[in-house]
Amino acid sequence: MSAFGPLMQTEELSVGHGRTLLVSNINMELPAGSLTALLGINGIGKSTLLRTLAGLHLPLKGRMLVEGENVHELSAMERARRIAVVLTGRPRTGMLDVETLVALGRQPWTDRWGRTTAADREAVEQALERSGAMHLRDRQVATCSDGEVQKVLIARALAQATPVLLLDEPTAFLDLPNRADIVRVLRSIAHGSNKAVFFSTHDLQLALDLSDRVVLMRSGEGLWQGTSAEAMHSGELGRAFSGSGVSIDPLTGTHRFLP
Amino acid sequence: MRGKGWWLVGFAAFGVLMALLGLATGSVNIPLRDVWHSLFQAGSGTYDVIVLQVRLPGIITAIAAGAGLAAAGLLMQTIFLNPLAGPGVLGLTGGASLGVALVMLAQPLWATTPLPQDLLITVAALAGAIAVLLLITFADRRVGDGITLLILGLMVGYLCTALVSVLQASSEARALKSFVLWGMGSFAGMELSRLPWIVVPVAIGLVLALTLVKPLNAMLIGDDHARTMGVDVDRVRRRSIWIAGLLAGTVTAFCGPIAFLGLAVPHVGRAFLRSADHRLLMPATILLGAALALVCDLIVRGAWTGVMLPLNAVTSLLGVPVVLWVLLSGKRWAKR
Numbered sequence: 182m183s184a185f186g187p188l189m190q191t192e193e194l195s196v197g198h199g200r201t202l203l204v205s206n207i208n209m210e211l212p213a214g215s216l217t218a219l220l221g222i223n224g225i226g227k228s229t230l231l232r233t234l235a236g237l238h239l240p241l242k243g244r245m246l247v248e249g250e251n252v253h254e255l256s257a258m259e260r261a262r263r264i265a266v267v268l269t270g271r272p273r274t275g276m277l278d279v280e281t282l283v284a285l286g287r288q289p290w291t292d293r294w295g296r297t298t299a300a301d302r303e304a305v306e307q308a309l310e311r312s313g314a315m316h317l318r319d320r321q322v323a324t325c326s327d328g329e330v331q332k333v334l335i336a337r338a339l340a341q342a343t344p345v346l347l348l349d350e351p352t353a354f355l356d357l358p359n360r361a362d363i364v365r366v367l368r369s370i371a372h373g374s375n376k377a378v379f380f381s382t383h384d385l386q387l388a389l390d391l392s393d394r395v396v397l398m399r400s401g402e403g404l405w406q407g408t409s410a411e412a413m414h415s416g417e418l419g420r421a422f423s424g425s426g427v428s429i430d431p432l433t434g435t436h437r438f439l440p
Numbered sequence: 441m442r443g444k445g446w447w448l449v450g451f452a453a454f455g456v457l458m459a460l461l462g463l464a465t466g467s468v469n470i471p472l473r474d475v476w477h478s479l480f481q482a483g484s485g486t487y488d489v490i491v492l493q494v495r496l497p498g499i500i501t502a503i504a505a506g507a508g509l510a511a512a513g514l515l516m517q518t519i520f521l522n523p524l525a526g527p528g529v530l531g532l533t534g535g536a537s538l539g540v541a542l543v544m545l546a547q548p549l550w551a552t553t554p555l556p557q558d559l560l561i562t563v564a565a566l567a568g569a570i571a572v573l574l575l576i577t578f579a580d581r582r583v584g585d586g587i588t589l590l591i592l593g594l595m596v597g598y599l600c601t602a603l604v605s606v607l608q609a610s611s612e613a614r615a616l617k618s619f620v621l622w623g624m625g626s627f628a629g630m631e632l633s634r635l636p637w638i639v640v641p642v643a644i645g646l647v648l649a650l651t652l653v654k655p656l657n658a659m660l661i662g663d664d665h666a667r668t669m670g671v672d673v674d675r676v677r678r679r680s681i682w683i684a685g686l687l688a689g690t691v692t693a694f695c696g697p698i699a700f701l702g703l704a705v706p707h708v709g710r711a712f713l714r715s716a717d718h719r720l721l722m723p724a725t726i727l728l729g730a731a732l733a734l735v736c737d738l739i740v741r742g743a744w745t746g747v748m749l750p751l752n753a754v755t756s757l758l759g760v761p762v763v764l765w766v767l768l769s770g771k772r773w774a775k776r
Contacts, residue, residue, distance in 0.1 A: 237664055257672060261669050262670075270662075272661035273662075274716065275710065275716050281717050289670045291654070295653065337661075341669065
């Protein structure tokens with residue numbers, strides 16, 4: 182696998198629940214060192230696509246490759262060493278401190294008792310640093326704000342030391358500064374450690390301004406992917422949200438709400 | 441983890457102290473030095489019979505029961521991610537009671553079997569406990585809501601109690617008496633020779649519970665996150681259920697349905713450790729369960745008060761405040 186090829190790609194992938202097909206024929210690439218945003222309206226299947234890539238859902242059709250290997254032929258442990266995932270919502274943790282939670286990310290690498298070595302602790306330290314959660318390390322997770330919890334969960338995924346990082350709506354429920362903060366953290370992770378980072382979001386502006394690439398999910402038309410600039414200027418973004426009462430300026434990517 | 445391991449040493453020391461006190465206290469108070477003598481240089485001491493034959497079986501039973509119920513409670517709290525889960529509230533002890541009632545009250549049915557009564561009771565209690573757990577697990581997937589699950593567990597418990605009452609109404613007086621005594625809960629009454637029936641299954645259950653600490657930790661942040669970290673969640677859950685059933689069923693078979701120990705002890709452990717990390721919390725819960733059961737046993741046998749009390753009254757008096765504290769500090773378990 183070359184260092185410049187896509188870390189993760191899908192071939193003719195179809196996703197959905199049971200018999201309900203949501204999107205078909207997805208041929209998508211997540212290149213190393215880039216932040217990719219997944220955009221689309223509610224219910225179009227963003228979460229399902231992410232959960233399928235994460236190995237939590239079986240695809241209806243097609244294949245997914247991570248570093249050239251079929252995801253569904255990997256064991257759970259091998260998969261966990263290649264793909265780390267942050268799901269939506271706040272975990273219900275009773276009495277868990279931040280450092281312990283982040284160290285959970287080392288599980289695919291530790292022995293059967295979960296004992297951490299010096300190398301594991303080093304990885305946890307780096308993950309806390311990278312995600313900007315270092316100052317929280319001794320706090321109880323339950324006392325952290327939603328934005329802080331999100332950073333902690335990202336640190337947990339980073340500690341897993343995988344080439345691919347998937348996040349389902351990491352900016353949901355956050356205020357504007359925190360949302361920007363989280364996406365900036367994701368951007369620096371992608372660029373700084375040459376990972377493929379893929380996140381779903383409803384924050385159009387943030388996605389366009391800070392991510393390198395955009396994947397648009399559109400009803401009936403399958404998937405569109407390209408750079409953020411292409412998404413704006415080609416009018417694809419406008420089309421993806423057409424009829425939704427929102428107009429998107431093809432030059433700046435800014436959106437206005439129609440009365 | 442740093443430095444928190446010392447808590448384990450503290451809990452163990454507390455347990456040993458309570459065990460020694462338990463051996464020393466009773467109708468005859470024995471000096472601790474003589475207790476020590478009887479335990480480790482037995483053969484000649486004045487108190488050997490009292491310490492080794494009369495009191496030691498009860499102490500060992502209390503240790504096994506406390507450790508077993510507490511570990512079962514922790515397993516259930518983690519796999520259901522519900523701070524109010526425990527062998528009592530979710531109907532496990534109810535199921536086990538029904539099993540025991542079937543053996544003790546419907547004795548004519550079993551009179552012809554060559555199997556020892558202890559084995560029958562154990563198997564029946566295990567079957568009852570595990571049947572209820574499987575039912576609860578099935579329901580948990582359907583409702584997925586902690587409170588509904590607890591109410592369901594309570595309903596199953598009531599149902600079992602009702603069925604037990606029906607059995608009681610139609611059973612002969614002698615069997616009824618021994619069943620009612622069993623139902624009040626007690627660590628006493630096991631002879632030394634019968635101890636393996638409770639000690640061996642509980643020991644196996646505890647060792648198995650300790651092997652699950654790593655995946656249980658991952659499940660603290662949700663099943664799906666655990667799956668993405670390589671954990672086979674369904675297998676861990678299945679194993680936890682069998683182990684919790686083995687522990688709670690065995691203890692209930694021999695000590696009766698004991699309230700609150702399984703539910704409250706893991707919370708006491710978390711409060712001391714300020715951590716839900718199972719690598720610490722599981723051993724801490726086991727040690728604390730044993731130690732607190734010994735404290736209950738001391739109170740039951742009239743230490744400090746001079747009054748003999750029923751075991752379930754004592755465990756409830758100590759357990760209810762812990763549960764109330766957990767309920768009222770609900771913030772600690774952030775909502776989904």
